[in-house]
Amino acid sequence: MSEPIRVAVLGASGRMGTTTVRAVQEADGLELVAALDAGDDLRSVTDAGAQVAVDFTVPSVTEQNVHVLVDAGVHAVVGTTGWDDASLGRVHDHLLRAPGVGVVVAPNFALGAVLAMSFARQAARWFESAEVVELHHPDKVDAPSGTARHTAQGIAAARAAAGLGAVPDATTQTLDGARGADVDGVRVHAVRLRGLVAHEEILLGNTGEMLTIRHDSFDRVSFMPGVLLAVRRVVDRPGLTVGLEHLLGLPA
Ligand SMILES: NC(=O)C1=CN([C@@H]2O[C@H](COP(=O)(O)OP(=O)(O)OC[C@H]3O[C@@H](n4cnc5c(N)ncnc54)[C@H](O)[C@@H]3O)[C@@H](O)[C@H]2O)C=CC1
Numbered sequence: 268m269s270e271p272i273r274v275a276v277l278g279a280s281g282r283m284g285t286t287t288v289r290a291v292q293e294a295d296g297l298e299l300v301a302a303l304d305a306g307d308d309l310r311s312v313t314d315a316g317a318q319v320a321v322d323f324t325v326p327s328v329t330e331q332n333v334h335v336l337v338d339a340g341v342h343a344v345v346g347t348t349g350w351d352d353a354s355l356g357r358v359h360d361h362l363l364r365a366p367g368v369g370v371v372v373a374p375n376f377a378l379g380a381v382l383a384m385s386f387a388r389q390a391a392r393w394f395e396s397a398e399v400v401e402l403h404h405p406d407k408v409d410a411p412s413g414t415a416r417h418t419a420q421g422i423a424a425a426r427a428a429a430g431l432g433a434v435p436d437a438t439t440q441t442l443d444g445a446r447g448a449d450v451d452g453v454r455v456h457a458v459r460l461r462g463l464v465a466h467e468e469i470l471l472g473n474t475g476e477m478l479t480i481r482h483d484s485f486d487r488v489s490f491m492p493g494v495l496l497a498v499r500r501v502v503d504r505p506g507l508t509v510g511l512e513h514l515l516g517l518p519a
């Protein structure tokens with residue numbers, strides 16, 4: 268029997284961190300060796316001999332955490348959101364100087380959410396209009412969600428590849444924000460409501476019809492199969508991977 272993969276969790280006291288700690292502890296072939304939260308020294312990750320660190324912290328610190336991990340030769344599985352092309356580019360370039368180290372950044376680890384985003388990319392070219400509505404608990408620190416941004420970016424790329432122009436929109440906003448955020452020409456709307464966990468609706472419209480693709484996470488355990496898959500795969504996946512679809516064999 269091979270040695271278990273030694274895993275550290277960053278953000279271990281948070282909503283996702285506590286769920287991840289429990290999932291790693293219960294997972295065959297994985298060993299939790301460190302659980303860190305704000306104020307803890309990242310050196311304890313390497314002191315504990317961690318091979319993989321899972322980051323569920325906050326957008327303001329996650330990139331720096333990843334750079335420290337890469338410098339230490341620790342693979343990273345990153346669920347924390349707030350990433351953009353520039354920050355991902357910096358990690359990509361850093362990894363060019365750290366051969367053998369892998370980083371997986373995924374805005375959503377829930378299988379259903381990843382499938383919903385894939386379906387949206389597949390359907391987008393067939394519809395004149397496309398908008399995204401994300402719905403979360405009111406304790407979420409960022410908006411729009413990383414999932415909604417990734418979804419909208421995928422829709423926009425599929426539309427562009429199909430030669431579609433801008434979505435129709437003759438509306439003048441009389442109040443800032445009324446039409447939501449603009450992500451590569453796709454409008455994204457954020458709902459914050461007590462009682463929700465994580466939900467997304469993708470709305471695709473043509474004259475006479477609408478296609479709605481909806482995903483609901485009712486419990487944070489929904490993210491854990493994807494997190495554990497990424498932990499198991501990242502050790503043999505050097506470089507930067509953005510999106511769980513790449514580990515599921517789904518079309519990018
Ligand atoms: N990719 C995915 O599937 C999912 C991603 N998320 C994202 O994960 C992040 C965390 O979400 P939640 O767990 O709900 O937030 P949370 O606020 O419950 O947890 C964040 C934790 O990070 C800790 N923290 C802050 N600074 C830190 C540092 N420098 N080092 C270590 N820990 C630090 C906080 O003290 C807190 O315990 C958010 O960006 C959220 O959007 C959330 C759910 C699923």
Ligand SMILES: O=C(O)C1=N[C@H](C(=O)O)C[C@H](O)C1
Nearest residue numbers: 348374375407412413414465
């Ligand atoms: O903060 C959350 O809860 C979530 N954040 C991620 C995001 O911003 O996409 C993933 C999921 O939606 C839950």
